[in-house]
Each structure stands twice: as structure tokens, then as C-alpha cells.
Amino acid sequence: MTKSTRSDTKSDAAFPRRGHDHHRCVADALSQAEALCAQRGARLTEIRKQVLALVWESHAPIGAYQILEKLAESGKRPAPIAVYRALDFLMEQGFVHRLASRNAFLGCGHPDTNHQAQFLICDSCGSVAELADSRIVDAIADRAGRSGFAVAGHVVEIQGTCPDCRKAAHA
Amino acid sequence: MTKSTRSDTKSDAAFPRRGHDHHRCVADALSQAEALCAQRGARLTEIRKQVLALVWESHAPIGAYQILEKLAESGKRPAPIAVYRALDFLMEQGFVHRLASRNAFLGCGHPDTNHQAQFLICDSCGSVAELADSRIVDAIADRAGRSGFAVAGHVVEIQGTCPDCRKAAHA
DNA sequence: GGTCATTTTGTTACATTATAACGTGACGTG
DNA sequence: CACGTCACGTTATAATGTAACAAAATGACC
Incomplete structure (x- = not known):
């Protein structure tokens, strides 16, 4: 594979x-x-x-x-x-x-790896990019830790406009 | 006030x-x-x-x-x-x-300030803490920027166990 | 006050998303 | 081949969220 x-x-x-x-x-x-x-x-x-x-x-x-x-x-x-x-x-x-x-x-x-994903969701075309961003995950873990909160999972979904749709809008 | x-x-x-x-x-x-x-x-x-x-x-x-x-x-x-x-x-x-x-x-x-919040949600007692964490926001903005994605908003909801419930579980 | 445009609410009906409860069948294991 | 478990079928219903249009309230203006 x-x-x-x-x-x-x-x-x-x-x-x-x-x-x-x-x-x-x-x-x-x-x-x-x-x-x-x-x-x-x-x-x-x-x-x-x-x-x-x-x-x-x-x-x-x-x-x-x-x-x-x-x-x-x-x-x-x-x-x-x-x-x-x-x-x-x-x-x-x-x-x-x-x-x-x-x-x-x-x-x-990435079905083979156990992971918490984040998502970029385009409001315009509906397409989605899946992320596995360590800085985001670290920032979450750090902030939760400072509150004494034990993280089990997270939902991170970022709305906006994808590169293709931005280009299309400029045209 | x-x-x-x-x-x-x-x-x-x-x-x-x-x-x-x-x-x-x-x-x-x-x-x-x-x-x-x-x-x-x-x-x-x-x-x-x-x-x-x-x-x-x-x-x-x-x-x-x-x-x-x-x-x-x-x-x-x-x-x-x-x-x-x-x-x-x-x-x-x-x-x-x-x-x-x-x-x-x-x-x-913080209804007076225009902000994008993040949330810590306790699976055990259902209580929620509202955050306005700049590191999380920055990490999101940075990662989106590197993908050429224009951020309009985000959903950041972190599930886990709050400090009080962790203490209760240890007892 | 009266008129008008706008916003808000009421009313009715419906759309969308998700689950409960319980029975039946398929599958693997001893 | 009997048993336990997992998966699926069937029926019904719960939970969440909107559309469309009429009526009433509000504020601005004359």
C-alpha cells in the first residue's frame, strides 16, 4: 500500500x-x-x-x-x-x-495512525483540509494543563476561504 | 459595571x-x-x-x-x-x-469584547470554561496562513475532565 | 397624533439529524 | 452443533433546527 x-x-x-x-x-x-x-x-x-x-x-x-x-x-x-x-x-x-x-x-x-485532527473548512466551496498540527495540539494541551484540565479529545474546525476560492474571488 | x-x-x-x-x-x-x-x-x-x-x-x-x-x-x-x-x-x-x-x-x-472563544468542556460534570487563548489562536492563524487559507472563524472545543472532577475521581 | 418603514413576534407547518428498543440472522469458537 | 457475540433489520420516535407568511410592536418623521 x-x-x-x-x-x-x-x-x-x-x-x-x-x-x-x-x-x-x-x-x-x-x-x-x-x-x-x-x-x-x-x-x-x-x-x-x-x-x-x-x-x-x-x-x-x-x-x-x-x-x-x-x-x-x-x-x-x-x-x-x-x-x-x-x-x-x-x-x-x-x-x-x-x-x-x-x-x-x-x-x-491517515486512518493508520491514531490521531486528533483539525480541519480547515471552506465556506465557499465546501472543501476540507485535514490537519495534524502539533503547534495547535501543543497550545491546547498547554492551556488545558494550566487550568488543571485533563484533555481527552478536541474539536478544532476552522471556517474560512480556501486558496482556490480566494483566487477565484480576486479574478 | x-x-x-x-x-x-x-x-x-x-x-x-x-x-x-x-x-x-x-x-x-x-x-x-x-x-x-x-x-x-x-x-x-x-x-x-x-x-x-x-x-x-x-x-x-x-x-x-x-x-x-x-x-x-x-x-x-x-x-x-x-x-x-x-x-x-x-x-x-x-x-x-x-x-x-x-x-x-x-x-x-466577555460580551463587551469581540472575540473568538475556545472551550474546555468537562465530560463528567458538564461544566465549561471559556478561553481566549492567544497561543491557540496564533497557531491556528499560522497554520491556516501556510495553507493559503483565510480564516473567518473557528470552533475549538476541548473535551476532558475538569480539575474538580479529577480531584473527586482520585478520592 | 398619524403615517410609514422596519423590526420583532406569533402561528403553522415542516425539515433535518439522530437514537431507542427489540427481534433476527450471521459468524466464529469450543 | 450449541453457544455467545456481533451485526443487521424493522419500527417507531426523539431531538434539533427552519421556512413561510401574517400580525403586532417600535421608532422616525412629518
Whole structure:
């Protein structure tokens, strides 16, 4: 398993490049998930695989009910809870992130490492960059520590305008 | 208007002290809001004032429908949208924050200054500390800048265990 | 005071997001 | 092949949040 197709951006963890090979991108995510599940003894069942694929195909945050709609297009219409159960599993495995500020889900770019991610969310085009920024994490840990607060997790979601949309706005 | 009753904790922006004069705390928030609205030419109407009072009385994040229930106890049961409209106004004015990770609302401790807050949220007791931490903000601004991303706002919500609950757990 | 524009609220209906409860089937293990 | 566990199906409902439009309150101006 190579990650080369997803790591060829100039800065680490930036926005997906427009025009990248997205079909490949989805396929990589699926096969990586299969490999990790095999390692971990977790079961990547059909519906879980389908939900993971749909999350990745969108390549932007997607809502649970949007996933449901897409599943319905493929012939079956599971109950909402089936989608949420699949998403819960995928989040436990670290294959998917949830954006609390949007009630939406997003494929994780680094499912192999246990990490707390941060997100840059473009208000204009909806695209998202996943970060693993140590300075942000350190600043949080430090500030919490000074308050005597034991950190278990965090939600860091930064709204604004992505580089592409800024360029488009200037034109 | 003095802020002394809310700024007498040993570290800045920490958790509210247990046993503080909460009635005073609510009254201060209300009178400060009234003063700011007068300055700004904004109208702190009855329902807005009531919602603000209820948010402060809880002194922990409170849901929109919990507010609705409490209003119903006081005789009237407005439609949900009335509560959301009041909350929208209070957020515009900076009197109230919303916790995206909890779908809940919280009185702002510094309504006079325009700021982006961060939050420490205790999983155990539900109490919340509001922060205005420059290192966290700087780290976010810096990382976003390196990606060419223009920051408009952020959600920073840190889950974990507050000092009081840690002490209780050790006992 | 009366008129007007604007803001706020009321009313009704609905949309969106998420979970509870319980039964059934699939799967692996001894 | 019996058992326990995990996953899924089914039904119903909870929780959160908005749209659309009418009515009332407010403030500015004449």
C-alpha cells in the first residue's frame, strides 16, 4: 500500500488538488481500510464498505441522510440507523471523521495512525483540509494543563476561504 | 459595571468556582447586556432577556429545547423558532456562545469584547470554561496562513475532565 | 397624533439529524 | 452443533433546527 497518490501536494495536509485522480483516491481508501480491518480483526461488512466508499466519493463532507439517498439510488434503502451504525464503526476505526460544526462526515486521510485532527473548512466551496498540527495540539494541551484540565479529545474546525476560492474571488 | 464577581478566579478564564454567588452572576450578565444594547441601539426585548437569563441561570451549556421547557414553566410556551431567534440575536450580540459539539448554548463571559472563544468542556460534570487563548489562536492563524487559507472563524472545543472532577475521581 | 418603514413576534407547518428498543440472522469458537 | 457475540433489520420516535407568511410592536418623521 502506497500513499503516494494522496501525499503529492506541496504542503502537508492541504486541500485535495482539483483534478486529481479521485477514483484512485477512493480505491486506495477502501483497500487501506480492508487491510487495517484484517490486521485488527474488525469486520468491514458490505454496508460499512459502501458507506465508506460513498463518504470518500463525495470528497467533501457528506451528511448521513445524503449517504442514505445515495444508497437508495443503488437499489436498497436502509433505515437511517444502519447508516449511523456504519458511520460509528468507521469513526471507531479512524476511517472517517465527523465535522461537528456541519453535522457531516469526511474520509480520514491517515486512518493508520491514531490521531486528533483539525480541519480547515471552506465556506465557499465546501472543501476540507485535514490537519495534524502539533503547534495547535501543543497550545491546547498547554492551556488545558494550566487550568488543571485533563484533555481527552478536541474539536478544532476552522471556517474560512480556501486558496482556490480566494483566487477565484480576486479574478 | 464591575466584573469583579466573575473575574476572581486564580487563573484567567477558568471554571466557575463552586459555591459562587450565582444569582449575582446572572444579574450582572443581564445588566451588562442591557447596557451594551443601549450603547449599540439593539433591542433587548422581553423574550431575549428571558432566554439570556435562562442560559445564565443554568451556568452550564443548555439546549434550545431545555430553554423552551423552562419558559413553559414560567407560563408561556413559545414556538421553538422563538427561542432560536432569541439565541441568534444573543449570539450576534456576543452575549451567548454555541457549542457545536453539544448543540448547546452558554453565556459569554466577555460580551463587551469581540472575540473568538475556545472551550474546555468537562465530560463528567458538564461544566465549561471559556478561553481566549492567544497561543491557540496564533497557531491556528499560522497554520491556516501556510495553507493559503483565510480564516473567518473557528470552533475549538476541548473535551476532558475538569480539575474538580479529577480531584473527586482520585478520592 | 398619524403615517410609514422596519423590526420583532406569533402561528403553522415542516425539515433535518439522530437514537431507542427489540427481534433476527450471521459468524466464529469450543 | 450449541453457544455467545456481533451485526443487521424493522419500527417507531426523539431531538434539533427552519421556512413561510401574517400580525403586532417600535421608532422616525412629518
